[in-house]
Amino acid sequence: MRNLLISAEARAFGRISVLCDAMRRYLRLPRERTHICPLGANPIPILTRDMSCLRLLYVGTFLNRRLSEAIKGFAIYCREEGASTDAHFTLVGDSEDGERHRLQMLVHELGLTDRIALPGYVPRERLTSYYECCNVGVSYVPMTPYYDCQPPTKTYEYFFAGMPVIATATKQNAVIVSDDNGVLIDDTPDAFCSGLRVLAQRLRLYDSGKILSSVSDHSWYNIMTNNALPFIEAVALAHEE
Template identity: 30%
Template structure:
């Protein structure tokens, strides 16, 4: 099982790997190492392998910014070169002072006037040269800084974007060099393990898996590939304009060689069928839905006495507490919650975050400015198997996505966690989430990005939470659990490989 992240924060791949191992598969979950060196550990019966990676291609692109405009012609090609030139210039300037002192000393000791005149002229010329070099070095450094600024604002040129959209592998690798680095480390690991099945999570692992299967076939071994599409790239709005086209190009090229496709979101699956024409591939069935739902076994193992998020904050049982676990970016819409808190006297909000810089820090500053910092809390992530029990002591789960194409198709993992934790929800009116919320009757929907609308929806839920949570019957909870989803995944494994490891 391949995934291009550090594994620890990825609840989906952890559950997939644990379920595969529990079903009898000899399971290796392969992700990125924190140290850059090979790391190996256990996750239950799963072997977690993080192969060594140099990230050489990614580092090269980072430290060799693209040259832009006329100024780019004089820019230093690398940061290191700019530093070396700057260091030498400082030494030259310091050395001039030393040479002036030496000339003055020789003159004081009775230096020949003619020699003094010549040496003085030479020193003056040298000083002029050093000063001119300083201007030149400063100009080249300024051009280098400009290149970096341009890259930050627009990571790829229009030509590069065009070439990526056309699907050229070289252009894709140049624009997204991590694909080269992943092939170098993950591909070697796949060859070393000689698997029967490769489960590739996300598009950056699809090419790695297909190439490994092709190399195995050349050696007389059969390796099946399942592509687990976590995203639909046509709706991606990342700052890097080549990311989504590059990943779509990877899918277009390698999907015909994958043996099956699965996805956590119905909207993603349907969009992939339309975008890539999957149904036209010989013998290919539509993508199989395996939703990223919490495991009932994890909740049962935690028991009923987990203090959870409320205990971590030291809040009394009657204090209204909103909770949001997961990524925090502008398009997640959490600024709406902070803007609403001044109108919600006594209501607290807690975000479970992996880091506290960037936009998280902006939210903290906003809370301070609005005078609600004492009711706006940041907590660290908890392990995925503990998350549902941890959330259970909150009052309301919030899902605040803003309107972008990707979000219209999305049911977030946190939404399933709220159901398993027995929490009513307040969700924005993005299409998929709002439709499900209204269908289940487990919460209220507000206008995305509108703080007053959020306040109105939340007040309705807080007025009678039980009216929303009564829909969480045993049957509903079973229907929205990982156990049922895992069986769908394992059946796909059996169908694709023809192997029934549970019988062995």
């Protein structure tokens, strides 16, 4: 019902802008009136990064993300690898439904308080230190129809920090995630664990510079200059006529 309402409201306008064609199709918007303006991010320059062992980072909301599955998968990995791994997992963010507290309780139950940190909400201007200390971005969303067609904001943000990712295999993540910049997984604990094994084997092979340059077209500057502003100007000009 919500999608029908969004579609009906959008169709009331002469021109419509969405993030990708998959979203246009999902909302059944008319192709001839719909403009694609993609997501992006700003570069986060990191000069050096320790790639000797897994340091996972999730940044974002905890609402409806099922991050407990990722934490359980991390626990499986740590249990199976034993003393041979010094992996750590930092989840930055919060939600209004008490999910952070539930995740803290889960971490305690799993006996991983020394490996998993949940610092809560961190202002954007203080996030750089987290990107510096970590080396793998976690782009984890449930594999549902509504997430499947949404471009992955967090994936771009991790790439712009030069970080490989472990990402759920939504259609939009599959467009940009490759062996050169990460691994795609299902949204289950076992799949998360398997993805971590792959990342651990490849970790020293990832090139932060190449990861960053692979998404340079998706910087907010380039998107605004080459896409958003020309679209807005064209709409304004058509309105004047």
